[in-house]
Amino acid sequence: MNTEDVLNEFRGAGALREGHFILASGRHSPMFLQKNLVFQHADRTERLCRALAQKIELEFGKPDLIVAPAVGAIIPGYETARWLGVPSIYVEREDGQFKLRRAFTIAPGAKVVVVEDVITTGGSFREAVEPIQAAGGVVLCCACIVDRSGGRADVGWPLVALATVDVPSYPADALPPELAALPAEEPGSKRLRA
Template sequence: MTTDDVLAEFRGAGALREGHFILASGRHSPMFLQKNLVFQYPERTARLCKALAEKIEARFGKPDLIVAPAVGAIIPGYETARWLGVPALYVEREEGKFRLRRAFTIAPGAKVVVVEDVITTGGSFREAVEPIAAAGGEVVGCACLVDRSGGRAEVGWPLVALATVDVPSYAPDEVPPDLAAIPAEEPGSKRLKG
């Protein structure tokens, strides 16, 4: 599956949006990939995650399990694990930090691939690895459906991306005037208030 094929799945679901968006990283961007509009369609999600599973296995071999950061990556993490034939776990925030909860356990030495949906900076990957390592798991790599950093995200581990695109993003104090003139939306869930 090519980058164009991946973006066609997003366009087909109405998930490739243009405007002024504040990303989970806090950076501003003129484009947002509303991945949940893709994930509502099992057939689209299956096509994407099957291709991602194939890339994971080609790069890292078959892992023992997949771990995804909640909430956004739970669906693609599960579907990718299904194609690999391995368990799917997720980490979720508790007091601001990712933790294994819900009786999830990782066997010491288990080979783990962390699966994300869309990345910009790789911050969620770096955070998600902490509870995996604390449980004794061995992170062999990270994978995502879309790397919107153009390959510049620093995840800290080898990365497999199904699609790599170079979408501009700006620090809050570097937003260009034409983008700043558009009202900003925060479509992600990272900063939702409980």
């Protein structure tokens, strides 16, 4: 599966949106990949995650465990793990930090792949690694459905991306006039409060 195949899955689900969006990173972008519109379809999710699992295994071998940052990556993490035949767990925020909860454990020395949905800066991945390493897990790589940084995201580990696109994003204080003229939407969940 190549980048255009992946984008066609997003287009087919109505998940490739244009406008003015505030991303989980806090940056602003004229395009948003509304991945949950894709992940509501089991057939689309299966195709994407099967291809991602194959790419992970080709580059790193079979991991022992998949870990996904909650909440957006739980579905692709689970489906990718299913195709690899390994368990899937997730880390979730507690007091602003990713933690292992719900009796999830990681065996010391376990080979872990962190599966993300869409990355822009790699910030969530870098945060998700902390509890994995604290538990003694060995992170092999970050794997994602879409790297929207054009390959520039600094995740700190090898990155396996099913699709790589170069979508511009801007800090809030440096918006191009055409983007600043549009009302901003914040469709993600990272900053939602309980």
